[in-house]
Amino acid sequence: AQTVTQSQPEMSVQEAETVTLSCTYDTSENNYYLFWYKQPPSRQMILVIRQEAYKQQNATENRFSVNFQKAAKSFSLKISDSQLGDTAMYFCAFTLLNAGNMLTFGGGTRLMVKP
C-alpha cells in the first residue's frame, strides 16, 4: 500500500517570503504522479502543481515549484513571494498509473501567511 506523510501540521510565513512544505511517500512502484492540492477556507480543492515520476525536471507553476527527489521519495513544495491568499491547507497526494487512479493524500499542512 502507498502512504504519504506530511510532517509539518502547521506552518507560518511572512508575506512576500518563501516557505517550503515537506512531503514524503512510500511506494514500490515506478510509474506514478504526485500532486499538491490547496484547500482554502472555502473548502474547495484546487490543484497547485503536478509532477510525473518519470520526469527528472522539477515542475514549476509561477510562484510554486517542487523539489522532487525520486530516490529519497521526497516531494516538497516551495512557495515564493507568499501572498495572503496562499493561506490554506496544503495536501500532498500520490496516484499510481493503473486502474482506478485513486489519490492517496497526506495529512495536510495548514499554512498561515502573515501580513
Next chain:
Amino acid sequence: DTAVSQTPKYLVTQMGNDKSIKCEQNLGHDTMYWYKQDSKKFLKIMFSYNNKELIINETVPNRFSPKSPDKAHLNLHINSLELGDSAVYFCASSSLGYGYEQFFGPGTRLTVL
C-alpha cells in the same frame, strides 16, 4: 460554468436515516470518485468508478454505495447513517491519460445527529 457540482452542499439528518448526495461533471471525464474528509481534515478515497469498473476502498462500510446513471453522474447513497459518518464528502472526476488531474466538487458537509 461549474465543472463538478454536488448537491446538497449541507445535509443534516438523524441517525438511522438513508440519504443521497448527487454529483455531476460536465468535463466529459470518464472516471469519477468519492472522497471523505474527516474532522481532522484527513482525506480518504472511498470509490473510483468508470463505465467499466468500480473500485471500492476495502475500509468503506457496505452501507455506502455509489450509483452511476450515466458517465456524467456518480451519486453516493448512504444507508442507516451513523454518527461517525459526519464528514465532508467530495466528488471528483478525471480523464485517464490526460495528466491524471482530478477536479473536485465543492464538497457536501454531512452532519448526523
